[in-house]
Amino acid sequence: MSLPYVSCCLVLLLLTLLPAQAADYRIDPARSHADFGVKLFWLTQLNGRFQEIDGDVTLSSLHDTAIVDAHITVESIHMNSDRIRRWVLAPEFFDASRFPSIHFVSEPISLAMLEKGGDLDGELTLRGVTKPAHFEVLPSHCPLDLPQQCVISVRGTIQRSDFGMSNHRTAISDQVQLGMMISLDYAARSANTD
Template sequence: MRKSLFALTAVAALFAGAAQAQSANYAIDPTHTFASFEISHFGAAVNRGRFDKKEGTVQFDKAGKSGKAEITFDVTSVNTGTPAFDKHLQSADLFDAAKHPTMKFVSSKFVFNGDKVASVEGQLTLLGKTGPLTLKANQFNCYDSPMLKREVCGGDFEATIDRTQWGMNYGVEWGFPKNVRLVVQIEAVKQ
């Protein structure tokens, strides 16, 4: 009888702990969230750009060490600082913004190292094709924002992708590299 009571108490405590560990919803803060890309230009310089318009949500459970994210980037908002280059990037040669005005990252797996997010695994949809993408966390933290009076979580992430996996082949025959470095800064505000 005593063992049964102990087992029942342990199961009840387990369920009570599971009920307390709930994910919270966060909204992307567009003033602190950017996706940038870098690609070598014939080994002489590095072309860089970013997407200025984005939206998304994150579900995050610190105690349960899990999370989900869905972030959409408007490729018509690509910004390199050179309008003519932006226009070429939006053309059918590269992002084909007329047919594919957005790219989306959807993740259902956050990988932890201790209490910190180490990486986020998911799927990137670009040019109508979806493929795996893992964003490695260079840093990650949650803090109470003194201005917003709410919790904010975010980090600095990076990955290198082979752009031809998504059908972006422009310039490969001339020597432009297939590999593109992605740098994603994200902060999201608890709702």
């Protein structure tokens, strides 16, 4: 047997023995939501709620940090007015037909910070544009190093013009308040993934 062939076989064998990366927690879409608010004519607050978030939280091998990977379904938005809902789903706002989801992936965060609260940085993709995003995690008193249900609350602010939503600058504030209430369920790993 040639040396390259043996090396290739060893690499394949090692890959099959290494644990597969699997999510430790799944975001429960039925019990999670995201809220947004933006000022209209600088006086009235325009609010909406995305009723479907899914994704997962994956712990590091040492179970000391976690990465949050969340998708928000744009069409799941609920608003008090059907007319305003159609407008925010239209091309000049969320453009839901072309960009059906909002995606956030966090940088690794310490589990202690998830319990005590703190900064949550990562990348937010909205309308096909990916930008750094900064959020604040509120204290949850929910140790993720133990298998259980957890609820994490997050809030922050983005500039809508950063994501190509620059229409109606005189009528709508550029600043958008975002909040997420994420309910996590422990995702049991398969026997060979510890």
